[in-house]
Amino acid sequence: MSYSNLEFHEVRLSEEGVLHVEINRPDRLNAMNEPCWTEYGKIFAQAARDSDVRAVVVNGVGRAFCAGLDVVDSAQGFAERQQMDTARAGLKLGEHIRDFQLALHQAHLINKPVIGVAHGPCIGLGIDLLTTFDVRFAAKDALFSVREIVIGMAADIGTLQRLPKIVGSLGWVKDVCFSGRNFQVDEAIAQGFIQRAYDSRDDAVNAALEYAKELCKFSPVAMWGTKRSINYAIDHTTLLKER
Template sequence: MTRSSDNLRDLVSMTVDRTGHVAEVTLLGPGKGNAMGPDFWRELPLVFGALDDDPEVRAIVLTGGGAHFSYGLDLPAMMPSWAEYLGGEALAGPRTKFLDEVRRLQDAVGSVAATRKPVVAAVAGWCIGGGVDLISAADIRLASADAKFSVREVKVAIVADLGSLQRLGAIIGEGHLRELAFTGKDIDAARAERIGLVNDVYPDAETVLAAARDLAAEIAANPPLVVQGVKDVLSVNTEQQVAAGLRYVSAWNSAFLPSRDLQEAVQAFMERRDPVFRGE
């Protein structure tokens, strides 16, 4: 493998390599379990924008470094910068800034969906919250047998606002999406395959990554402009609905996300205990 682009050498939260016409993006964290902190949100759109512009890249593999794909949003790393937005006395100014912040994160995930190059996600271990948002923006998802998935935002008093609620309905159906989003439950790779979240399940992390590379290479062997045209035509079916849904949830969360339940969820997380929600 070789580095895909000179301007992607100084990344902190991910690496980018290229073999032939296939680029490989590997999440690194630096939070535990490749948790998504400030570096991730800054670098993700830069990486996928660069790969979209690179004529040598025809397909992309997206995977996680280490044992897990991603634990999702790195709350301890992100919350300090959000404190002014989420205080109980936050008025229109701070809430408008929070609206801008949510839409910035949405755009970062959206850069994966917006790239003209097909994206194949290879998932091993945990894929939680923001991790599910990320793979829902990919075109194809594969998993190892040990993979586990969770749309877990409800467990921390948050309405998922980065794409899962907008994109997963077309992938797994409304019934399955509502069950996962209302409960925040974990599902294993077998259930994920059964409901269509992933196309196939492989024995371990090594074999799922190899399968993703092979699939991306198979895609890359086809006429690149035609493949990009197929993705563009397929995306027309959902992109306007997704965009409208993202705008709505960002406005909803900027108004209603600040709550005592959210404060309790963060406090309980830091204290490693079960939260007690009171609907306040």
């Protein structure tokens, strides 16, 4: 399958089967607007059907992984909805958020392992993205924040639901989500949010690509079954019911 003619992402597929996805809005610190996250969701939907893809690596181009939602573009969409009556505006907003959530959720749904690489600012929506990945590497300059509380809203694209299931401390999750404070790589590793740290963005990306290449050596059917079973276990009991 082709991954060309993309506006907001650089995508390359290696001979081994590693799909390397780079968010490419460096002038906006890879903050996402609607066309960007729509394209992101389509890349993963296509990769899920592509038998040549065995693993996926995601990082950002430039100084940041993702500095959040592009609030300038989002404000324009909000202004358009203000012209509607309250009921229709609410329905339209609900549809918009649902589409947004589903686009970012594709990394969780895809039947292949996804490795994310955090570097530079990883703010708000950047955390939403990272929580959808199976494994997370980081450069030592990565700076994290669940920032939504600071602008008067609850994180609504998945962080509040996924983060408590990733890390070991519910108190820590509430701390960073209530305060919106920054935290760095050492703290993220201590809590289990980040699995491996490297000196630079390039080192982290290269390590992730090599790791993904190793995963490509295993049976894709076994990998699919392993990811599906782990994800199912997150929300279900392990008890067997009697026949």
